[in-house]
Amino acid sequence: MKNIKLKLARVEKDLSQDELAKIVGVSRQTIGLIESGKYNPSLSLCVGICKALSRTLDDLFWEED
Amino acid sequence: MKNIKLKLARVEKDLSQDELAKIVGVSRQTIGLIESGKYNPSLSLCVGICKALSRTLDDLFWEED
DNA sequence: ATAAAATGTAATATATATGTTGCAAAAAGT
DNA sequence: ACTTTTTGCAACATATATATTACATTTTAT
Numbered sequence: 001m002k003n004i005k006l007k008l009a010r011v012e013k014d015l016s017q018d019e020l021a022k023i024v025g026v027s028r029q030t031i032g033l034i035e036s037g038k039y040n041p042s043l044s045l046c047v048g049i050c051k052a053l054s055r056t057l058d059d060l061f062w063e064e065d
Numbered sequence: 066m067k068n069i070k071l072k073l074a075r076v077e078k079d080l081s082q083d084e085l086a087k088i089v090g091v092s093r094q095t096i097g098l099i100e101s102g103k104y105n106p107s108l109s110l111c112v113g114i115c116k117a118l119s120r121t122l123d124d125l126f127w128e129e130d
Numbered sequence: 131a132t133a134a135a136a137t138g139t140a141a142t143a144t145a146t147a148t149g150t151t152g153c154a155a156a157a158a159g160t
Numbered sequence: 161a162c163t164t165t166t167t168g169c170a171a172c173a174t175a176t177a178t179a180t181t182a183c184a185t186t187t188t189a190t
Contacts, residue, residue, distance in 0.1 A: 016165080016166060016167085017166075017167065018165095018166075018167090026148070026149085027148070027149055027150075028166090028167085029148080029149080029150090029167095029168090029169090030147080030148055030149080032167065032168070032169095033147090033148090033168095036168085039146095039147065039148085040107045040108055040109045040146080040147075041107070041108050041147075041148095042105045042106070042107055042108070042147070042148090042176090042177080043105055043106050043107070043108065043111055043126055044105045045147090045148090046108055047126075047127075047128075050127075056122075056123050056127055057121075057122035057123050057126055057127045058121050058122050058123040058127075061108055061112075061122060062112070062115075062121055062122045062123070063112075081135080081136060081137085082136075082137065083135095083136075083137090091178070091179085092178070092179055092180075093136090093137085094137095094138090094139090094178080094179080094180090095177080095178055095179080097137065097138070097139095098138095098177095098178090101137095101138080104176095104177065104178085105176080105177075106177075106178095107146090107147080107177070107178090110177090110178090
């Protein structure tokens with residue numbers, strides 16, 4: 001499923017996928033694929049994204065069921 | 066670095082590494098390596114572990130700095 | 131002390147996250 | 161309308177998470 005919370009947090013910070021990717025140190029495609037729910041990212045990458053966007057893991061990657 | 070919070074949550078539930086591994090659907094070694102900090106697990110595995118231990122991502126995998 | 135269970139570690143194999151390049155489509159700016 | 165930026169998508173290459181098997185070590189129970 002798509003990660004809409006991640007996309008929202010990114011646009012709230014006024015960052016493009018490419019800009020966020022450069023901050024985190026991955027490729028633009030990786031960010032795009034995570035947002036579109038086609039990748040299962042590593043924990044360290046999730047943490048890097050969270051820190052770049054001033055959020056926590058629960059904020060961006062946790063889904064209640 | 067070792068993930069002591071994960072190990073504590075596991076023993077609080079009275080589960081061995083092998084038992085947790087079976088619940089989550091991975092090998093015993095994978096759980097051991099995550100606890101000892103030698104693996105960078107995938108997000109879906111982290112979520113599976115959290116649900117098996119009734120915790121959230123922030124509980125087990127987030128470190129303030 | 132002994133046996134059983136739990137954990138650590140290592141070798142090799144496989145699946146998949148991620149990188150790179152390139153191009154197309156869509157969105158935004160002028 | 162036109163240009164620029166942003167995003168999507170595909171093919172191939174590489175790195176690494178994870179599986180499997182086996183054995184050693186430690187911990188726990190008897």
